[in-house]
Amino acid sequence: MTTRRLVLSRSAALIGAASTGLLLPQIVHAQSSKIRIGLMLPATGTFAQTGLGVDNGFHLALEEAGNKVGGRDIEWFRVDDESEPSKGVENATRLVQRDKVDVIVGTIHSGVQMGIHKVARDTGVLSLIPNAGVHAATRAQCAPNVFRTSFTNSQPTSALGKVMVDRGHKKAVWITWKYAAGDEAFEGFRDSYTKAGGTVVKELGLPFPNVEFQALLTEIASLKPDAVCCFFAGAGAAKFIKDYAAAGLKGKIPLYGSGFLTEGVLEAAGASADGILTTLHYSDSLDTPRNKAFRLAYAKRFRMQPDVYAVQGYDTGTLLMRGADAVKGDLSNKKALYAAMEGAVIDSPRGKWTMSKAHNPIQDMYLRQVANGENKVIGIAAKAVADAGTGCRMA
Known part of the structure; x- marks a missing residue:
């Protein structure tokens, strides 16, 4: 009888504490033990294959790290963005408000990216751009929570x-x-x-x-x-x-x-x-140990050859892990998270690259020629190419 009273007493105390919000941190922590990743990529239309490459590369990077980010398990959420700019804000909002994602990874189409970008700037959600090169994202509308791992269109x-x-x-x-x-x-x-x-x-x-x-x-x-x-x-x-x-x-x-x-x-x-x-900034034929190891791992995992989109997806996963590891999985520690990502040197299949102050890669551009079904590197067209970052003012 005493035990039953004790249990009831503790239950009442717990309910009372919850009603006053005292248990909110513990409840939130329990609900968010997994890092929630939203993938907003095209699965249909002219860019479907490019979206698949990003998706595969991103997953490969995380699989090589044991499918954990900063020591935390992952919960996945997906949206086919259809390469349709008019649905960009709606789809990104769904990921943030309904699915409560910690990070959005997307996308391919620059017009759709601007929809994601608006939501990222409005909500502060971490936004990783694995392809779309639209200038505004890392120029006049740059933001501390937005990082690109690909290129600007120019x-x-x-x-x-x-x-x-x-x-x-x-x-x-x-x-x-x-x-x-x-x-x-x-x-x-x-x-x-x-x-x-x-x-x-x-x-x-x-x-x-x-x-x-x-x-x-x-x-x-x-x-x-x-x-x-x-x-x-x-x-x-x-x-x-x-x-x-x-x-x-x-x-x-x-x-x-x-x-x-x-x-x-x-x-x-x-x-x-x-x-x-x-x-x-990449070619299949780059003759480096890093690229060869990546291509072998990708081919074994997906039974197809990787392309630049796969590399960009892979580097997006690598950058996310670099930041998450620095804050031990606590993505709410934004100052330290962003600092780690800004200072990262990514040892990529494309060659090592660094992040500009506007959060865009500084990287070599290769001159390639198509021969026998392959983009063969015939030289470096320009070294350490950085986007101008015109108008970028980080808050």
Whole structure:
């Protein structure tokens, strides 16, 4: 009887304490023993394959660490963002408000990224960008809780200008989808190309994700430039490459591009891609022990070969673990968490890179040429390329 009274007494005390909020820290701690990770990536549409690469790479990094982040287990939440900017805020809000995630990892499409970015800035949730290179995220709208592990849209193309002029291509046509990523990739190309002495004779564009290229390819043929430079990615890039060859331009007008033109699409593009020159912060053929070990581990785990998207996903996982380990899994210790991530040196398959003050990678850009179904490194186009970070003022 005494025991029963004691139990009831303690139960009443516990209920009373809970009603006054005294037990809230313990209850919250019990509910949040796992780190809640929200993956907001495309699972359908033209960027589905790129989203899969990021997803796989991110998981591989965490699996190699025993599927723990800062010593804590992981709970996963997923959203197919459909590469649809109009749903960006809604989907990101669902992850933060309904699923109570500690971190959002996403995404591919720059327009969708700006939806995530608004939610991240409004709520303070940790936001890791594994691909989308939209400038604003690490320029005028930079934020302490937002980190990018990939590039800005103008970084790869900023290494193209001098390469093209040095090869004698002084008049070029630019072609892309008319959306944020395409416009910002053009900025990097235009600035580097004109600085090196080249002239952009025409800018051509079509709405994303339109892949009816024929009229624009006919115009390119009539313009007869020294070279064509472009930004396309995913399934649309494969079609552009094949259409370019089918239009009779391959072998007549050299094709250059941001490296995403030939990432993850070489099998689909086939022989049409042979000879294309691109600049990017990674290549399958990087002959380093780190890259070889990564490629072997990835192939064993997923029964496919990794690409730059997989590397970026892998580095995103690595960066998250670096920060979480520094705070022993307490992601609420934001000052120490951000400091650890800002100061990280990432030993990546792409080569070692560091984080800029605007939270964007400082990294080498490789010159690659497609040969025998592979992006082969033929040199370093530019070393330690950093985005300008224009307008970034960390709060």
